[in-house]
Amino acid sequence: MEKKNAWLSYDEATMAKVEAFAKEYCAYIDGGKTERECVALSVAASEAKGFKDLMKVVKEGGKLEAGSRVYVNWMNKCYLAFIVGKQPLCEGMNIVGAHIDSPRIDIKQNPVFEEGELAYLDTHYYGGIKKYQWLALPLALHGVIAKKDGTIITIAIGEEETDPVFYISDLLPHLGADQMSKTAGKLIEGEALDLIVGSKPVKGEDEKASIKDGVLAILKEKYDIEEEDFESAELEIVPAGKARDIGFDRALIAAYGHDDRVCAYPSMMAVLDYEGTPEYTVCAVLCDKEEIGSVGATGMNARFFENIVAELYNCAGGYSELNVRRALQNSRMLSSDVSAAFDPNFAGAFEKKNAAFVGHGVCFSKFTGRGGKGGSNDANAEFIGGLRKVMADGGVNYQFCELGRVDQGGGGTIAYICANYGMSVIDAGVPVLSMHAPWEAISKADLYEAYKCYCAFLKDAKPVVY
Numbered sequence: 001m002e003k004k005n006a007w008l009s010y011d012e013a014t015m016a017k018v019e020a021f022a023k024e025y026c027a028y029i030d031g032g033k034t035e036r037e038c039v040a041l042s043v044a045a046s047e048a049k050g051f052k053d054l055m056k057v058v059k060e061g062g063k064l065e066a067g068s069r070v071y072v073n074w075m076n077k078c079y080l081a082f083i084v085g086k087q088p089l090c091e092g093m094n095i096v097g098a099h100i101d102s103p104r105i106d107i108k109q110n111p112v113f114e115e116g117e118l119a120y121l122d123t124h125y126y127g128g129i130k131k132y133q134w135l136a137l138p139l140a141l142h143g144v145i146a147k148k149d150g151t152i153i154t155i156a157i158g159e160e161e162t163d164p165v166f167y168i169s170d171l172l173p174h175l176g177a178d179q180m181s182k183t184a185g186k187l188i189e190g191e192a193l194d195l196i197v198g199s200k201p202v203k204g205e206d207e208k209a210s211i212k213d214g215v216l217a218i219l220k221e222k223y224d225i226e227e228e229d230f231e232s233a234e235l236e237i238v239p240a241g242k243a244r245d246i247g248f249d250r251a252l253i254a255a256y257g258h259d260d261r262v263c264a265y266p267s268m269m270a271v272l273d274y275e276g277t278p279e280y281t282v283c284a285v286l287c288d289k290e291e292i293g294s295v296g297a298t299g300m301n302a303r304f305f306e307n308i309v310a311e312l313y314n315c316a317g318g319y320s321e322l323n324v325r326r327a328l329q330n331s332r333m334l335s336s337d338v339s340a341a342f343d344p345n346f347a348g349a350f351e352k353k354n355a356a357f358v359g360h361g362v363c364f365s366k367f368t369g370r371g372g373k374g375g376s377n378d379a380n381a382e383f384i385g386g387l388r389k390v391m392a393d394g395g396v397n398y399q400f401c402e403l404g405r406v407d408q409g410g411g412g413t414i415a416y417i418c419a420n421y422g423m424s425v426i427d428a429g430v431p432v433l434s435m436h437a438p439w440e441a442i443s444k445a446d447l448y449e450a451y452k453c454y455c456a457f458l459k460d461a462k463p464v465v466y
Contacts, residue, residue: 006361006397006445007251021266021451022253022444026243028265029255030159033238034142035077035288035298037156038100038261042079042268042286046071049272051081054308057315064315067277072308077101077288077298080305081271082312085281089313090323092330092423093281094461096271096454097300097414098264098337099290102257103127103436105134105168105193107143107235112227114212119198121166123237125190127291132187133437134237135170139195143235145225153223158240165240167196195237239438251359251444252433258440260290262447263336263429270454281312282458290337290414300414306421329422332383332461334454335415339363339401341431341442349409354402356431358442361397361449365427368403370410377415379426383464387426387457394456397449401431424464428453 010018032038054070056062064070064084072080079100085093104126111121125131140158147153158165170188171179179187202214219225243255264286271284289299296302309327313319342355356363366384369376391398403411415425430450433441 003357003360005359006449007359018444018448021448025265025447029257029261030242033257034236035100039073039076039079043073045272046081058311074304075298079286080308081284083274083278083282084316085278087280088318089281089316090326091280092463093283094458095283095331095333096267096336097285097333098267099260100264100286101288101291102259103129103291105237109231111230112212118196119211119215120194121197123193123195125193128436131193135168137438138165138240139237140240141166141235142238145229145233147229168193246441252441253444254439254441256438258432258442259338259435262442263338263450266451267336267454270458274458294414294417300417331423333418333423333425334428334457335413335425336429337413337427338429338432339365340403340435341433343433349404351405356399356401358431359445360399361446362428362453363399363401363431365401368412368427375412377419377425382466383424390456390460394452396453396456
């Protein structure tokens with residue numbers, strides 16, 4: 001089947017919409033480099049659109065009716081938005097689900113140390129990274145520190161021009177003979193990803209010079225942070241800097257965290273921008289922990305989604321455990337997650353006929369997994385047939401793809417977890433170049449087509465007939 005580039009279908013007015021949406025997206029990912037920051041931005045956007053906090057509705061004994069707009073902030077790390085539809089919830093929802101955690105490097109709980117006239121923070125990387133890619137880059141520190149008295153200190157250092165940045169050093173090539181003989185996975189070990197945070201010694205009360213003490217003094221003076229406060233901190237090291245256009249034609253965007261915020265943002269906006277009252281309840285869920293297996297209280301393997309749907313049903317009327325089960329089972333879902341874009345520099349990793357191409361629109365993956373589809377949600381043909389009509393009616397540029405060559409590797413998303421409820425699910429997202437690198441690249445056209453896709457799906461997806 002011939003691949004078609006979405007840019008060729010755009011007139012001048014559409015081009016302007018593509019650029020405007022890309023600008024809004026870049027503002028979101030520049031301000032949302034952690035899952036907590038994404039949730040805060042999403043809540044603010046929801047309230048600006050007139051959405052109400054579902055948990056406040058629950059506490060106040062409020063009721064929901066068709067057209068009601070609500071959101072949920074789950075533990076400051078997950079976000080959900082709903083618009084109640086005309087049909088009973090047991091008829092199923094139209095759901096778009098993405099994740100807002102990204103590969104990064106986390107700070108350990110006892111991190112501060114001094115070695116060789118430098119002060120460091122000790123780290124533990126998060127998710128699937130190529131460790132060597134994080135060396136010799138300007139890095140920023142984001143996150144929160146919870147003090148014993150309940151005070152929450154929010155940290156974001158390294159993004160403003162007047163901020164310092166942080167740094168993980170690499171070995172110079174002149175002394176790198178042993179290093180360069182190693183495989184890429186062993187160029188640097190996880191325990192060597194130590195973050196340089198200071199180098200100026202100060203004299204303490206005992207007149208002994210210490211670089212570590214100087215760093216701790218700055219933390220206390222500027223942020224009211226004691227060394228022991230790191231025990232209850234969630235601090236993330238991310239690349240410093242804002243999203244930037246790529247190329248003379250500015251058609252691509254380079255940024256940290258496209259995986260998976262490039263799908264999370266249009267998923268959320270497809271719900272927030274929805275006009276009128278939908279036939280079936282629509283939902284966007286932006287979750288945490290996908291990069292490490294969707295574990296913990298904020299990962300999709302937890303019961304928070306099911307519990308929130310139960311609360312929604314109770315407020316909308318007609319609640320029963322059976323009805324909640326029916327609502328989940330009868331739902332239709334796009335697992336809004338990225339796929340690997342075909343890269344001519346590494347063509348051997350792809351099977352070109354079934355690869356996703358940059359600029360060709362949103363990409364559907366019938367299955368992910370590894371090898372013989374291990375660990376995959378394999379979407380049903382009936383569901384996909386209906387989706388093809390929705391995409392055609394919505395004028396969406398789309399493509400079908402697989403994640404590289406069959407025996408090359410593979411990956412997964414939250415699709416299989418939601419499919420455990422019996423709902424119909426398929427992966428649908430944006431193709432990404434250099435996925436999981438500190439700076440990833442996507443096409444503005446693919447971002448816009450993902451938004452169009454999610455809008456069309458929420459509006460027109462119908463129950464699947466088997």
